[in-house]
Amino acid sequence: MVKNMNAEKKKTEDIAECGPENIRMKTQNLSVFYNNDQALHDINLDIACNKVTALIGPSGCGKSTFMRCLNRMNDYVENCRVTGKVRLDGFNIYKDNVDTILLRQKVGMVFQKPNPFPKSIYENVAYGPKIHHLIDNKDELDALVEKTLRRVGLWDEVADRLAAPGTSLSGGQQQRLCIARAIATKPEVVLMDEPCSALDPIATARIEELIAELEKKFTIVIITHSMQQAERVSHHTAFFHMGHIIEAGDTQKIFNDPEHQKTKDYIGGKFG
Amino acid sequence: MIKLFERRTRIAMHRVKRKKSPFIYKSYSKKPKHRWLRKRNAQERRFKRTGFIAILIAFLFLASLVWNIFSNGYSAFTETQIQLPVTFEAELIEKDAYRTIIQNSLLELFPGIEDRKEKRDLFSLVSRNAPHILKDIIEENPEAIDRKAMVWIPASSAISIFYKQHVHEQAKRSGKISPSQVAWVTDLARTKNMRLKFNWAFFKNGDSREAEQAGVLASTMGSFMTILICVLMAFPLGVATAIYLEEFARKSWFTDFIEININNLAAVPSIIFGLLGLSIYLNIFGLPRSSSLVGGMVLALLILPVIVIATRNALQAVPPSIRYAAAALGATPTQVVFHHTLIYALPGIMTGVILSIARAFGETAPLLMIGMVAFIADVPKTFTDPATTLPVQVYLWANNPELGFVEKTAAAIMVLLTFMVLINLLAIYIRRRFEIKW
Amino acid sequence: MAKFEELIKASLLACTMLSVLVTGLIVLSVFSETLRFFSHVPLADFFFGTEWSPQTAMRTDQAGSSGTFGAVPIFMGTFLVTLIAMAVAAPLGLYAAIFLSVYASAGFRAWAKPVLEILAGVPSVVYGYFAVITLAPILRAGGDMIGLSIASESALTAGTVMGIMITPYVMSLSEDVISSVPKSLSFGSLAIGATQSETIKKVILPAALPGIVSALLLGVSRGVGETMVVVMAAGLAANLTLNPLESVTTATVQIVTLLVGDHEFDSDKTLAAFALGFSLFFMTLLLNIAALIIVKRYREQYD
Incomplete structure (x- = not known):
């Protein structure tokens, strides 16, 4: 019985509970200004729990800015001012006393270009758990690294060379390593900023498979320029244009029966 | 049944609302995770503070240097x-x-x-x-x-x-x-x-045994004469070398060798150039000791690599498309260089040259080697007359134990720094005014 | 026309050769004098002898007229002063570079950097004056207060001032290196919740290590070759000590004292200066080449 409870506890640790509304993140009247230029205008968007949300739109429409708001990476952009609220599990992350360290542990991020640290593969994955002191035990850390690498499907490829530098991997492997690095801190949300734009089609397919795998346990927000990819991987889609959300909702609905002419044009490839 | 479900949901929502925000770190928290967090945040603050203190120390030093020289030297005027x-x-x-x-x-x-x-x-x-x-x-x-x-x-x-x-x-x-x-x-x-x-005498006199009569005219003129020789020698030589390396030389082991050579030369201690001047100019060529001619020639060697590097950078900044455009009109390679590349790079080259002049202006050690530490009471008339320069004058006065020379030294430093500032301002002006942005 | 082209090219080449000749001349002139010195004084005596008193060489009528030229105390002194200088310049320069490139706002950086670079433009003779007039009395008074006797020409004074002189140099070199680490790396670390300092210590600095090592090497090379600060603030007596509170002498100080005001160039005394100069040249050359190689490898890694 005790064993059973422990097992159950472990399980819940792995999967962050979804709230009753099944909404992980929520933005309310979110506006972003660079100096005096407004980059985002009153964005209201709900991000469903343990689902994939795709952000689409032409370059410079504000989707990256929006994504950086979700884990406050905008703090590092000079002259950037954010108004409005971003709620994670109901708590506004833009309150003054929010600790960005804790926040970013819960909301990880993967970048456009694979950016493994110039350290070993092992160290790349162990970096997050180590700095957050999630695990202080070498064996547990080994186990976590293995589990994480298995989860991103990299374990079989690198098991015999964990000490090799992360930069020695191929582009697709590097990106999966970066995803492993991001999920090793046990986040609730993983942000992916065009994770496949620097990869070849085969590596892209692998990442898409991985996303489908991860969505069971993580809430994923993905920016993509590929309509097909958005259609393939996401449950929900938000279409950004000139700092506004033109349309957001179920992916099938957006792609098959968009309400707005602009959405139709963009998806149809008339501009972009 | 439905009612029960609703009730449960309400309780769950209530709980969610009551729960403390997991992203707010409170220092009184006893949770182990928060203990680490407190440490990490403290570490972060400490690190940032250390960086700021480092900058502050450098600023404080600069301020105390300026204040020190000013407070010691203003009375000499x-x-x-x-x-x-x-x-x-x-x-x-x-x-x-x-x-x-x-x-x-x-x-x-x-x-x-x-x-x-x-x-x-x-x-x-x-x-x-x-x-x-x-x-x-x-x-x-x-x-x-x-x-x-x-x-x-x-x-x-x-x-x-x-x-x-x-x-x-x-x-x-x-x-x-x-x-x-x-x-x-x-x-x-x-x-x-x-x-x-x-104190007009300070600007009208040369060096003197009497502190109240000592002035900077002779050494300032010595500096100018030395710099004149230095520029006349280093400028054409350095620019020509850079043009050859950048525009004409084909890449080979030989140009690699020259490049390494020049980069290393830029980092050779200045006193070594003094030794060179001593053994070659004075002992082999028999040029007059302590003269601004030899001083200028030594400083020319010193700034030559600096000029070469600055000129090459300026030439590199001119986009190749300009060269192709000129060549496509039928210009010969030398015409391309002298009608176009060099002209467009000139502001950058001048900035580099002027900054290297500032360096030569403040240089002391190599001049000691070739005997420019002489006591010079009169303004040198020719380039072969014994001369001294401002920084050497500072050195000489700083070594003079008489109390009256303390303020003279500081005042001479003020004159020296004024010239340095003027030279640098000129470089900044040229860069701002003439530089072409590609 | 073609002839004219060739003429210009040839004259440019001639200028280049002349510039290259300078290195040749340095090596040749300094090296030949050094060889002459070692024909009088055995190599081992110079590099392993611990007694330095070249002045006795003046009195040719006396026994032992060759003087003693054991350069170990001088190299030790040079080492000690440079070490102190780097102990000041390395942390100051590195932390300042980190603060400027990571923490400082663009506005602060825009005025702070040029102001700090003024320090690099101040002639070294001014630093020497500052060391003698201001720092030496302060350090001596401070030493008295805590019961330490600090020599007025202590290695500490010269080293500290030299360190501050090298600081902006180390700072701007390391800042270049730090900012050449791709931004994506630090964002990768920050985005999973590392603090800035953790990112710097665990990601940026390890990545930038070769560049920083080469910046420090160039700083050392500067310190070893620096003349005016030590001539004015360090001593003349060749004490074999590693105590920073005592007076030591350096290679550059000895070169200046041996050669200034001397018109005789054939005595062992003046030749010794060339031997010291050659050692100095050789040392800085090694440091510079090492720094160049390291930084070249490093650049290749990120280009």
Whole structure:
């Protein structure tokens, strides 16, 4: 019985509970200004729990800015001012006393270009758990690294060379390593900023498979320029244009029966 | 059943609402995770503070350097003068005994001094250069002979320092002056027979054994002459080398070798160039020691690699498309370079050259090697005359144990730094005004 | 026309050769004098001898007229002063570079960097004056207060001032290196919740390590070759000590004292200066080449 409870506890640790509304993140009247230029205008968007949300739109429409708001990476952009609220599990992350360290542990991020640290593969994955002191035990850390690498499907490829530098991997492997690095801190949300734009089609397919795998346990927000990819991987889609959300909702609905002419044009490839 | 579900949901929502935000870190939390967090945040603050302190220390040092030089040196720009009732006796003038005239007038001012030591103290109130000043006056207006006149005579260095400190209310007694001198100075000051004037002598004289007469004219002129030679030699040589390497040379082991060579040359200690000048220019070519000619030639070698590197960077900044455009019009390679590339790169080249001149201007060590540490009282007339430069003058005065030279050293540094600032401003002006942005 | 082209090219080449000649001349002139020195004084005596008193060489009539030229105390002194200088310059320069490139706002950086670079433009003779007039008395007074006797020409004074002189140099070199680490790396670390300092210590600095090592090497090379500060602030006596409170002498100080005001160039005394100069040249050359190689490898890694 005790064993059973422990097992159950472990399980819940792995999967962050979804709230009753099944909404992980929520933005309310979110506006972003660079100096005096407004980059985002009153964005209201709900991000469903343990689902994939795709952000689409032409370059410079504000989707990256929006994504950086979700884990406050905008703090590092000079002259950037954010108004409005971003709620994670109901708590506004833009309150003054929010600790960005804790926040970013819960909301990880993967970048456009694979950016493994110039350290070993092992160290790349162990970096997050180590700095957050999630695990202080070498064996547990080994186990976590293995589990994480298995989860991103990299374990079989690198098991015999964990000490090799992360930069020695191929582009697709590097990106999966970066995803492993991001999920090793046990986040609730993983942000992916065009994770496949620097990869070849085969590596892209692998990442898409991985996303489908991860969505069971993580809430994923993905920016993509590929309509097909958005259609393939996401449950929900938000279409950004000139700092506004033109349309957001179920992916099938957006792609098959968009309400707005602009959405139709963009998806149809008339501009972009 | 449905009601039960609703109730549960409401309780769950209520719980969610009541739960403390997991992203807010409170220092009183006992959770182990928060303990780490407190440590990490403290570490972060400490790290940032250390970085700021490092910057602050550097700033503080700069400020204290500037303040130190200013507070030590500003007094050198004024000269202390004493008004003396001078009687130009024809008899003494004929004998060229101007010193006696000064002494007589001092005795007239403070009568009744018999003691030899007292007398010596009295006479050392005024500069040892005073007789020359009287002589100049007589030579200019001979009609003054056999008349009496009130003349302002520069005070000696020790008296001057005492008086200046007295004036500026930091009456620090320098041990160099006697109690009776203190009394005389107080008396002179009370009767308004002592004053501070702008020290023109500092800008009109060369070096002198007497601190109150020492000036920077000779060394400044020496600096200019040295720099002139230096630029005449290094500028064409350096620019030509850079043009060849950047525009004409094909890449080979030889150009690699030259490149490594020049990069290393830029980091060779300056004193080594002095050794080179000593053994080649002086010992082999037999050029005149201590001259601005040799000084300039040594400094030219010193800044040559700097000019080459700066010129190459400026040439590299000109986009290749410009070269292709000119070549496509039928320009020969040299025409491309001299009609286009070089012209467009010129502002960048000039900036680099001027900055390297600033470096040469402040250089001291190699000049010591070739004997430019001589005592130079007169402005050098030709490039082969013995000369000295401003930084060397600073070095010489800093080594002079006499108290009066402390303020002179600081003042000379102020002059030196003023020139450095001017040179740098010129470089900034040229860059801002002429540089072409590609 | 073609002839004219060739002429210009040839004259440019001639200028280049002349520039290259300079290095040749340095090596040749300094090296030949050094060889002459070692024909009088055995190599081992110079590099392993611990006694340095070249002045006795002046009196040719006396026994032992060759003087003693054991350069170990001088190299030790140079080492000690440079070490102190780097102990000041390395942390100051590195932390300043980190603060400027990571923490400082663009506005602060825009004025702070040029102001700090003024420090690099100040002639070294000014630093020497500052060391003698200001720092030496302060350090001596401070030493008295805590019961230490500090020599007025202590290695500490010279080293500290030299360190501050090298600081802006180390700072701007390391800042270049730090900002050449791709931004994506630090964002990768920050985005999973590392603090700035953790990112710097665990990601940026390890990545930038070769560049920083080469910046420090160039700083050392500067310190070893620096002349005016030590000539004015360090001593003349060749004490074999590692105590920073005592007076030591350096290679550059000895070169200046041996050669200034001397018109005789054949005595062992003046030749010794060339031997010291050659050692100095060789040392800085090694440091510079090492720094160049390291930084080249490093650049290749990120280009």
